[in-house]
Amino acid sequence: MKQIMYIMQFDGQVSSAQDSSGLEVKTYAEGCVINTVISSNGVGSTIEPIPGAKATFESQVQLVGEASFQESGKITFGDSNHRLNFSSLKDGYIASSPDPKFKHGSITWNIDGGEGQFKNASGLITSNFILDDTSKVTEIHVGLIFVEE
Secondary structure: OOOEEEEEEEEEEEOOOOOOEEEEEEHHHHHOOOEEEEOOOOOEEEEEEEEEEEEEEEEEEEEOOEEEEEEEEEHHHHHOEEEEEEEOOOOOEEEEEEOOOEEEEEEEEEEEEHHHHHHEEEEEEEEEEEEEEEEEEEEEEEEEEEEHH
Protein backbone atom coordinates (compact mmCIF):
# COMPACT_ATOMS: atom_id res chain seq x y z
CA MET A 1 0.00 0.00 0.00
CA LYS A 2 1.12 3.52 -0.79
CA GLN A 3 0.42 6.43 1.56
CA ILE A 4 -0.55 9.86 0.24
CA MET A 5 -0.68 12.77 2.69
CA TYR A 6 -2.02 16.25 1.98
CA ILE A 7 -2.58 19.47 3.91
CA MET A 8 -4.60 22.19 2.17
CA GLN A 9 -6.65 25.27 2.96
CA PHE A 10 -10.10 25.30 1.32
CA ASP A 11 -12.21 28.48 1.01
CA GLY A 12 -15.81 28.80 -0.13
CA GLN A 13 -19.46 29.01 0.86
CA VAL A 14 -22.11 27.13 2.81
CA SER A 15 -25.68 27.38 1.50
CA SER A 16 -29.08 25.76 2.02
CA ALA A 17 -29.54 22.58 0.01
CA GLN A 18 -31.78 23.00 -3.03
CA ASP A 19 -34.19 20.39 -1.63
CA SER A 20 -34.13 22.06 1.84
CA SER A 21 -32.80 18.86 3.42
CA GLY A 22 -29.71 20.42 4.98
CA LEU A 23 -26.72 22.41 3.82
CA GLU A 24 -24.36 22.30 0.86
CA VAL A 25 -20.67 23.22 1.07
CA LYS A 26 -18.59 24.19 -1.98
CA THR A 27 -14.96 25.15 -1.48
CA TYR A 28 -11.75 25.33 -3.51
CA ALA A 29 -8.07 25.01 -2.70
CA GLU A 30 -4.80 25.66 -4.49
CA GLY A 31 -1.69 23.63 -3.99
CA CYS A 32 0.34 25.25 -1.23
CA VAL A 33 3.40 25.28 0.93
CA ILE A 34 2.74 25.49 4.66
CA ASN A 35 5.55 26.88 6.81
CA THR A 36 5.47 26.41 10.56
CA VAL A 37 8.13 28.25 12.54
CA ILE A 38 8.94 27.62 16.19
CA SER A 39 11.03 30.31 17.88
CA SER A 40 11.53 32.07 21.19
CA ASN A 41 8.33 34.01 20.34
CA GLY A 42 6.32 30.77 20.15
CA VAL A 43 4.82 29.24 17.02
CA GLY A 44 3.58 30.83 13.80
CA SER A 45 2.71 29.71 10.30
CA THR A 46 2.08 30.89 6.76
CA ILE A 47 0.32 29.30 3.79
CA GLU A 48 1.76 30.14 0.38
CA PRO A 49 -0.20 29.16 -2.76
CA ILE A 50 1.53 27.25 -5.55
CA PRO A 51 0.45 27.86 -9.17
CA GLY A 52 -1.37 24.94 -10.76
CA ALA A 53 -4.66 23.10 -10.73
CA LYS A 54 -7.14 23.45 -7.88
CA ALA A 55 -8.98 20.97 -5.70
CA THR A 56 -12.78 21.19 -5.50
CA PHE A 57 -14.70 20.14 -2.38
CA GLU A 58 -18.46 19.51 -2.46
CA SER A 59 -20.50 18.10 0.42
CA GLN A 60 -23.95 17.72 1.91
CA VAL A 61 -24.41 18.48 5.63
CA GLN A 62 -27.19 17.22 7.89
CA LEU A 63 -27.57 18.92 11.26
CA VAL A 64 -28.18 16.28 13.96
CA GLY A 65 -28.11 18.43 17.08
CA GLU A 66 -27.48 21.93 18.34
CA ALA A 67 -23.72 21.60 17.83
CA SER A 68 -23.34 18.42 15.76
CA PHE A 69 -23.66 17.35 12.13
CA GLN A 70 -23.02 14.56 9.62
CA GLU A 71 -21.37 15.20 6.25
CA SER A 72 -20.59 13.34 3.03
CA GLY A 73 -19.23 14.38 -0.32
CA LYS A 74 -16.32 14.35 -2.71
CA ILE A 75 -13.01 16.09 -3.33
CA THR A 76 -11.77 16.36 -6.91
CA PHE A 77 -8.08 17.11 -7.43
CA GLY A 78 -7.44 19.10 -10.61
CA ASP A 79 -9.49 18.88 -13.79
CA SER A 80 -9.09 15.12 -14.00
CA ASN A 81 -10.90 12.11 -12.62
CA HIS A 82 -8.84 11.93 -9.39
CA ARG A 83 -11.66 12.02 -6.84
CA LEU A 84 -12.09 11.00 -3.19
CA ASN A 85 -15.49 10.10 -1.75
CA PHE A 86 -15.95 10.61 1.99
CA SER A 87 -18.49 10.43 4.82
CA SER A 88 -18.51 11.31 8.52
CA LEU A 89 -16.61 8.95 10.79
CA LYS A 90 -18.56 10.37 13.77
CA ASP A 91 -20.59 13.52 14.28
CA GLY A 92 -18.80 16.77 13.50
CA TYR A 93 -18.82 19.62 16.00
CA ILE A 94 -19.59 23.33 15.47
CA ALA A 95 -20.12 26.05 18.09
CA SER A 96 -19.30 29.66 18.91
CA SER A 97 -15.65 30.63 18.90
CA PRO A 98 -13.71 33.07 21.09
CA ASP A 99 -14.00 35.51 18.15
CA PRO A 100 -17.70 36.50 17.96
CA LYS A 101 -17.44 36.90 14.15
CA PHE A 102 -16.97 33.15 13.67
CA LYS A 103 -18.27 29.72 14.50
CA HIS A 104 -15.54 27.10 14.85
CA GLY A 105 -15.73 23.39 14.25
CA SER A 106 -14.08 20.14 13.29
CA ILE A 107 -14.91 16.79 11.73
CA THR A 108 -13.18 13.57 10.71
CA TRP A 109 -14.23 11.88 7.48
CA ASN A 110 -13.75 8.28 6.43
CA ILE A 111 -12.53 7.85 2.84
CA ASP A 112 -15.07 5.67 1.01
CA GLY A 113 -13.02 5.01 -2.12
CA GLY A 114 -12.79 7.18 -5.17
CA GLU A 115 -11.77 7.37 -8.81
CA GLY A 116 -8.54 7.69 -10.77
CA GLN A 117 -5.56 7.75 -8.42
CA PHE A 118 -7.97 7.10 -5.53
CA LYS A 119 -9.73 3.98 -6.83
CA ASN A 120 -10.21 1.68 -3.80
CA ALA A 121 -8.65 4.34 -1.52
CA SER A 122 -9.12 4.27 2.25
CA GLY A 123 -7.99 6.44 5.13
CA LEU A 124 -9.08 9.52 7.06
CA ILE A 125 -9.34 13.28 6.50
CA THR A 126 -9.72 15.80 9.32
CA SER A 127 -11.05 19.32 8.91
CA ASN A 128 -10.75 22.23 11.31
CA PHE A 129 -12.84 25.17 10.09
CA ILE A 130 -14.30 28.59 10.75
CA LEU A 131 -17.64 29.87 9.42
CA ASP A 132 -18.49 33.57 9.37
CA ASP A 133 -21.89 35.30 9.45
CA THR A 134 -21.94 35.59 5.62
CA SER A 135 -21.65 31.77 5.32
CA LYS A 136 -18.04 31.97 4.13
CA VAL A 137 -16.09 28.94 5.30
CA THR A 138 -12.33 28.42 5.57
CA GLU A 139 -11.11 24.97 6.46
CA ILE A 140 -7.79 23.19 6.82
CA HIS A 141 -7.78 19.56 5.68
CA VAL A 142 -5.22 16.99 6.74
CA GLY A 143 -5.60 13.76 4.80
CA LEU A 144 -3.78 10.44 5.08
CA ILE A 145 -4.84 8.21 2.23
CA PHE A 146 -3.96 4.60 1.49
CA VAL A 147 -4.01 3.44 -2.16
CA GLU A 148 -2.97 0.23 -3.86
CA GLU A 149 0.31 0.52 -5.77
